[in-house]
Amino acid sequence: MVKILITGSLGQIGSELVTILAKRFGKSSILMTDVKEPAVKNSEDVEFSILDVTNADSVRSIVRENGITDIFHLASILSAAGEKNPQKAFAVNSTGTFNVIDAASSLGINRLIIPSTIGVFGPETPRDNVPDITITRPTTMYGITKVSAELLSSYYHDRFGLDVRGVRYPGIISYLTPPSAGTTDYAVDMFYHAVKHQEYTCYLSPETTLPMMYMPDALKSLLRLFDAPASSLKHRLEYNISSFSFNPQELYGEIKRHVLDFRVRYEPDFREEIAKNWPRTLDTSEAAKDWGFSPEYSFKETVSDMIVNVRKILDLA
Ligand SMILES: NC(=O)c1ccc[n+]([C@@H]2O[C@H](COP(=O)([O-])OP(=O)(O)OC[C@H]3O[C@@H](n4cnc5c(N)ncnc54)[C@H](O)[C@@H]3O)[C@@H](O)[C@H]2O)c1
Known part of the structure; x- marks a missing residue:
């Protein structure tokens, strides 16, 4: 058992x-x-x-x-x-x-x-x-x-x-339990601010690309x-493993297609120093070959699904 x-x-x-x-x-x-x-x-x-x-x-x-x-x-x-x-x-x-x-x-x-x-x-x-x-x-x-x-x-x-x-x-994007204190948490924070129609202050630079x-x-x-x-x-x-890579500016652009009045400003802090030493993109081919890694959600699908679910969680659907 x-x-x-x-x-x-x-x-x-x-x-x-x-x-x-x-x-x-x-x-x-x-x-x-x-x-x-x-x-x-x-x-x-x-x-x-x-x-x-x-x-x-x-x-x-x-x-x-x-x-x-x-x-x-x-x-x-x-x-x-x-x-x-x-x-x-x-x-x-x-x-x-x-x-x-x-x-x-x-x-x-x-x-x-x-x-x-x-x-x-x-x-x-x-x-x-x-x-x-x-x-x-x-x-x-x-x-x-x-x-x-x-x-x-x-x-x-x-x-x-x-x-x-x-x-x-x-970086892992999810809506159920908030991320604790990683460097990629901004991605989840952005959704919550957008859905609540609040301006978001991003602690990474607009062009810092990371795998997600x-x-x-x-x-x-x-x-x-x-x-x-x-x-x-x-x-x-x-x-x-990773599904796609994006930077804060690209995520902002995609979320804005769903929340037209969303605004972001940038105030990079110590987390920018961490993120800029991490890769932009990963080779995931060994995971695919050895045990069949194959993610389903694209960047656009992830953003759409997050918007729907964050609205539900906040009772704003
Ligand atoms: N979330 C991400 O984006 C991400 C990205 C890369 C890797 N990971 C890895 O995935 C794993 C899980 O990450 P997560 O995002 O769920 O982390 P998290 O910080 O959300 O959760 C970690 C949990 O560990 C608990 N914890 C802390 N100290 C403990 C202790 N002394 N004994 C027992 N529990 C303790 C915390 O209370 C917390 O509930 C970690 O190994 C992390 O390195 C996560």
């Missing part, structure tokens, strides 16, 4: 992943955990426990006591929050991820899924059509901890046979990777 542990399950990705996993495996097969209590009960009524991944004993106990077979490790401090508190980012992203990897390996977990990020890239990485294996010398604490998670995953796979898998997510993806494709991809035969995977966490 499958029993899946999700760490950091109350975040932008976890709060939506839990619904898909509960539908597929049944709610009694999922254990949601996070360092904080949920603000509202999850719609699937899945069991929830507090778990701080920086505590190695707690990680091991929860895996052992609940008969966990598979783990989605989503607990993380994202890029912008990591620059505000690098010590905490190291504790959660490095120590916490080590605790999860080590517990998964020694307790015989079937599959451990850990999302990585375009934050592993840095100023020396090429900016366009970036392949999976390239220069990964980031300058943020977030990036440093995520490169170390990639390397640790390869180490535990090669040394101990741990089946650990992941994708390098680009809509949440349904982000979740579908993670599940597809989860299902892939181990023998088809050539990388552990180093699979680049």
Whole structure:
């Protein structure tokens, strides 16, 4: 029987992943955990426990006591929050991820899924059509901890046979749970301001292009990777994925087709420094070849769908 542990399950990705996993495996097969209590009960009524991944004993106990077979490790401090508190980012992203990897390996977990990020890239990485294996010398604490998670995953796979898998997510656009403090959050913020007919002050420059993806494709991809035969995977966490790339000016232009009076002004801050060291476009061909990555939503479809759903969420439909 499958029993899946999700760490950091109350975040932008976890709060939506839990619904898909509960539908597929049944709610009694999922254990949601996070360092904080949920603000509202999850719609699937899945069991929830507090778990701080920086505590190695707690990680091991929860895996052992609940008969966990598979783990989605989503607990993380994202890029912008990591620059505000690098010590905490190291504790959660490095120590916490080590605790999860080590517990998964020694307790015989079937599959451990850990999302990585375009934050592993840095100023020396090429900016366009970036392949999976390239220069990964980031300058943020977030990036440093995520490169170390990639390397640790390869180490535990090669040394101990741990089946650990992941994708390098680009910026993820979604409407259900607000993004926490990443560098690509502006994209989601813009929709909320537009739908409320508020002017938006963008913290990136109008021409800063980044790879992005809509949440349904982000979740579908993670599940597809989860299902892939181990023998088809050539990388552990180093699979680049993205659906399209755009800059704030292009997103503004597309949203304005739906909200005619929308206005944006630009006041770049420290997040511009982070974003300008990340790639503009990614080569996703290895993910397509090895486990069938194929996103469905185009840029235009994502924008239309977001407008409809943000209006619904805000009761403005
Ligand atoms: N959202 C994106 O755009 C994006 C892009 C690239 C990669 N990723 C990766 O995807 C994964 C999930 O990201 P997300 O967007 O859902 O993040 P998020 O910040 O929305 O959620 C992370 C969750 O981790 C929890 N957490 C923090 N410290 C913890 C601790 N000590 N123990 C347990 N839980 C703790 C938080 O409470 C939060 O609910 C991360 O590994 C992130 O690096 C996300």
